[in-house]
Amino acid sequence: MINPSSRLRLRPSVAMVPMGGEQWQFFLGNTRRSRQYRLRQEFALALQQLDGQLTLMEVSNRTGADLEHFQALVHALHASCILEDDSFAQWAAQSPWRRVLNFLGDYIPSNDVQDAFARLSDTEVIVLGVGAVGSWAATELCQSGVGRLVLVDKDTVETSNLNRSLYTQSNVGQYKVDALAQRLQRINPQLVVRPLRQMMSDSDDLAKLLQDAGPASIVINCADSPSVDATSAMVDAACQRAHTAYVIAGGYNLHLSLIGMTVLPGKSACYHCGRLTLENLQGDELVGLRKLARPWRNIGNLAPLAAITASFAANEVIRVALSDSRIPPAMVNRRGEFNFLTSEMHFTSLPPRPECGCIS
Amino acid sequence: MKVRACLVPALTWLDGENACDILVSRMANAHGTAAGEQYRVLLDYLEKKGIVVEPDWLERSGLDHQTIATQQRQLSFMLDVLGTPERAIAAQQRITEAHVICFGLGAVGGWLVRQLLGLGFRRFVLVDHDIVSQADVARHAFFDATDAAVGAFKTVAAATWIREQFPQAEVVAETAALTTQTKLDEIIPRDTSIVINAADQPYIGYTSVLLSRFCVQRRLPLLVAGGFDAHLGSLGEMIIPGITPCADCYADHFSEALKDWVPVEHPVADRREAAGGLCSMSVFSAGAAAMQVLRLFTGEGMPEGGRGELLYDSYKLDSFTVTRRPECPVCSRI
Numbered sequence: 001m002i003n004p005s006s007r008l009r010l011r012p013s014v015a016m017v018p019m020g021g022e023q024w025q026f027f028l029g030n031t032r033r034s035r036q037y038r039l040r041q042e043f044a045l046a047l048q049q050l051d052g053q054l055t056l057m058e059v060s061n062r063t064g065a066d067l068e069h070f071q072a073l074v075h076a077l078h079a080s081c082i083l084e085d086d087s088f089a090q091w092a093a094q095s096p097w098r099r100v101l102n103f104l105g106d107y108i109p110s111n112d113v114q115d116a117f118a119r120l121s122d123t124e125v126i127v128l129g130v131g132a133v134g135s136w137a138a139t140e141l142c143q144s145g146v147g148r149l150v151l152v153d154k155d156t157v158e159t160s161n162l163n164r165s166l167y168t169q170s171n172v173g174q175y176k177v178d179a180l181a182q183r184l185q186r187i188n189p190q191l192v193v194r195p196l197r198q199m200m201s202d203s204d205d206l207a208k209l210l211q212d213a214g215p216a217s218i219v220i221n222c223a224d225s226p227s228v229d230a231t232s233a234m235v236d237a238a239c240q241r242a243h244t245a246y247v248i249a250g251g252y253n254l255h256l257s258l259i260g261m262t263v264l265p266g267k268s269a270c271y272h273c274g275r276l277t278l279e280n281l282q283g284d285e286l287v288g289l290r291k292l293a294r295p296w297r298n299i300g301n302l303a304p305l306a307a308i309t310a311s312f313a314a315n316e317v318i319r320v321a322l323s324d325s326r327i328p329p330a331m332v333n334r335r336g337e338f339n340f341l342t343s344e345m346h347f348t349s350l351p352p353r354p355e356c357g358c359i360s
Numbered sequence: 361m362k363v364r365a366c367l368v369p370a371l372t373w374l375d376g377e378n379a380c381d382i383l384v385s386r387m388a389n390a391h392g393t394a395a396g397e398q399y400r401v402l403l404d405y406l407e408k409k410g411i412v413v414e415p416d417w418l419e420r421s422g423l424d425h426q427t428i429a430t431q432q433r434q435l436s437f438m439l440d441v442l443g444t445p446e447r448a449i450a451a452q453q454r455i456t457e458a459h460v461i462c463f464g465l466g467a468v469g470g471w472l473v474r475q476l477l478g479l480g481f482r483r484f485v486l487v488d489h490d491i492v493s494q495a496d497v498a499r500h501a502f503f504d505a506t507d508a509a510v511g512a513f514k515t516v517a518a519a520t521w522i523r524e525q526f527p528q529a530e531v532v533a534e535t536a537a538l539t540t541q542t543k544l545d546e547i548i549p550r551d552t553s554i555v556i557n558a559a560d561q562p563y564i565g566y567t568s569v570l571l572s573r574f575c576v577q578r579r580l581p582l583l584v585a586g587g588f589d590a591h592l593g594s595l596g597e598m599i600i601p602g603i604t605p606c607a608d609c610y611a612d613h614f615s616e617a618l619k620d621w622v623p624v625e626h627p628v629a630d631r632r633e634a635a636g637g638l639c640s641m642s643v644f645s646a647g648a649a650a651m652q653v654l655r656l657f658t659g660e661g662m663p664e665g666g667r668g669e670l671l672y673d674s675y676k677l678d679s680f681t682v683t684r685r686p687e688c689p690v691c692s693r694i
Contacts, residue, residue, distance in 0.1 A: 009627065009628050010626060010627050010628060011634070012626070012628050012631035012634035012635075013589070013631075013634070013635075013636065015623035015626075016623055016624050016626075017621055017622065017623045017624070018622075018624065027623075029589075029591050030591055030592050030593070030636060030672075031671075031672065031673065032591070032593075032669070032671055048624055048625075048627055049627060050627055051627040051628050051629075052628065089634065092634075093633045093634070095495075096494040096495050096497065096498060097495070097498055098495050098633065099495055099498055099499055099635065099636055099637040099638070100498060100636075100637070100638060101636075102634055102635060102636030102637075103592075103636035103637055103638050103641075104636075105636065106636060136643065139639075140639045140640045140643055143497075143498050143499050143500075143639035144498070144499075144638055144639050144640065145498070159429045159430055160429065160430065160432050160433060162430045162478070163430050163431050163433055163434045163478050163479070163480070164433065164434070164478055166474075168525035168526065169525060169526065169527065170524070170525060186504040186505060186506070187497055187504050187505065188497070188498075188505070189505055259675070299433075299436065300433055300434065300435075300436035300437025300438070300439070300440050300441075301433045301434070301436075301437060302433065302434040302437050302478070302479060302654075303474075303475040303478030303479055303647075303650065304475050304479075304646075304647040304648075304650040304651045304654070305437075305647075307471075307475060307643050307644075307646070307647040307650075308643075308644055308647040308648070310640075310643070311640040311641070311643040311644040311647065312640075312644075312675065314639070314640040314643075315638070315640050315641075315672075318638070318640070330673070330674055330675050331675075336675060338677075340651045341441075341651075341655070341660065341661055342661075343595060343648060343651075343668055343677070343679070344677065344679075345670075345675060345676065345677040347675075
């Protein structure tokens with residue numbers, strides 16, 4: 001609660017800019033959001049004194065800003081992530097997770113950040129497939145404060161994996177899940193990580209895993225064998241039953257990095273809704289087209305493609321885990337493509353399909 | 361293209377096992393001599409277009425065993441994008457031999473170097489003055505809890521890790537700050553192929569101008585990485601002296617564009633500990649930067665002036681153009 005003895009400060013990433021007259025702009029550098037206020041001189045001066053050391057009462061006395069109005073103004077600016085409570089700032093500065101906490105402070109008012117971060121640490125993320133994209137995504141989640149990871153993959157590390165995954169020469173021959181779990185444990189010794197050396201090809205097996213995982217769990221599908229479509233359909237079947245959110249990590253197609261959907265069962269379009277829309281979109285082009293059977297196909301791939309696909313998937317998992325309407329998942333009901341050669345982003349809308357029946 | 365119907369299914373014969381002569385006679389036996397000859401012409405055409413390739417093109421590439429073993433998927437990618445085995449192999453060779461110097465081993469610099477190692481770059485000079493802190497472990501490529509506990513220099517910790525995990529790599533650790541006092545001609549090797557600026561202390565514009573003035577003189581490409589505290593979603597820019605704007609052009613552009621936008625002095629004096637960041641954002645910026653480096657080494661796409669910005673809210677990618685300043689005192693004469 002904000003009261004006369006509260007100590008707040010202008011958030012370090014916010015610029016306060018005079019725009020002429022009594023107009024002031026507050027510009028949040030990271031989110032590129034800005035707010036304009038008309039402020040009487042004493043209130044503008046009072047805000048410039050908010051360094052976290054002085055109480056609102058002291059600032060009010062110094063500048064002649066009416067305390068009651070000042071408190072209301074401070075309340076509004078705190079809710080817009082322009083001001084932060086000094087006790088939050090002090091706590092964050094001491095935390096090994098201060099980068100993440102300050103990032104969250106761009107979206108979530110400082111008084112709520114601690115709870116939001118706790119939700120992130122309590123979330124269990126089940127990573128299906130820890131090849132190229134999965135190894136990057138799991139690492140990014142570990143470094144963002146996700147506290148519990150289950151890694152699922154049956155493969156061992158091969159030399160030809162090293163160009164794009166986070167495995168190295170010394171891991172060749174090890175199970176991917178074991179090599180990754182060891183590395184993540186060294187990054188964050190508090191991480192609870194469970195490596196499962198198996199292939200998850202049956203939705204019943206996954207449903208069983210979800211039952212044990214508890215309510216705060218999220219599945220991220222980074223498995224592409226036999227195909228991303230096949231694994232996504234399997235994930236969808238299990239997650240719809242368990243009401244577990246899932247993120248499709250996507251993949252890559254030549255110079256395009258695909259950014260997959262985020263699915264909140266019962267609330268958003270699911271994998272099948274997306275498939276139906278994509279089939280409609282491609283319909284005309286593909287009529288009469290026959291795919292050549294090419295069993296020896298070895299599709300090209302490299303580190304930045306895998307890393308970028310994984311970074312969006314990790315973003316989405318974090319946003320779902322936070323479950324805060326001020327920073328909701330951004331890939332609900334759509335998928336995207338990042339073009340590496342032009343650095344352009346393109347999105348395709350994939351709305352819920354009534355005929356799919358996934359939303360009752 | 362339009363071809364005889366009998367030639368289409370014969371494309372599935374191209375499994376790398378049988379020589380073209382054998383396949384051509386198989387076609388001739390089935391559909392006549394003329395069809396056989398047409399099949400040969402078709403295969404010639406497809407090879408010229410980079411659509412079919414000899415199965416042992418990698419073994420005959422002259423690339424060393426280690427590169428072929430680790431980079432086969434990347435070489436497939438380059439074959440797709442560049443069109444011919446010759447161009448793909450030449451690009452990989454340039455990468456193997458390149459000498460890269462990276463200023464700044466923060467989150468973006470570290471993840472960028474990690475991705476360059478994946479792309480097959482081997483020779484690095486890493487420049488940074490800082491030590492690994494506990495908070496760094498939450499978003500860096502090379503450091504773990506132990507490095508933070510002993511307070512290792514970032515350069516030394518990164519170089520040690522790279523030498524252990526990438527035995528082919530040659531890494532020089534330069535523990536030094538980047539200031540006007542830095543003797544760039546001593547730190548930047550003569551045979552440098554690209555300079556990377558991922559150093560944002562005191563801020564990225566300052567360090568970029570220092571490096572850019574040196575690079576323009578030496579005609580060296582300079583990649584200014586993005587993703588810094590001023591805006592996590594910014595994408596960097598490639599500076600090619602004489603072709604793109606230099607860092608002074610960028611600085612002038614922004615000081616003009618923002619001349620009426622002057623924030624008041626911030627009430628919080630020391631804002632260093634308050635920077636936010638998410639590992640996934642750093643990895644994204646590093647990935648976009650790594651692709652710019654790859655484009656330079658493959659010769660695909662001409663670098664242009666400008667900058668992109670990823671808005672985290674919606675993943676919208678904004679971009680804007682910056683042009684060379686005709687009156688730029690640093691780069692206008694070349």
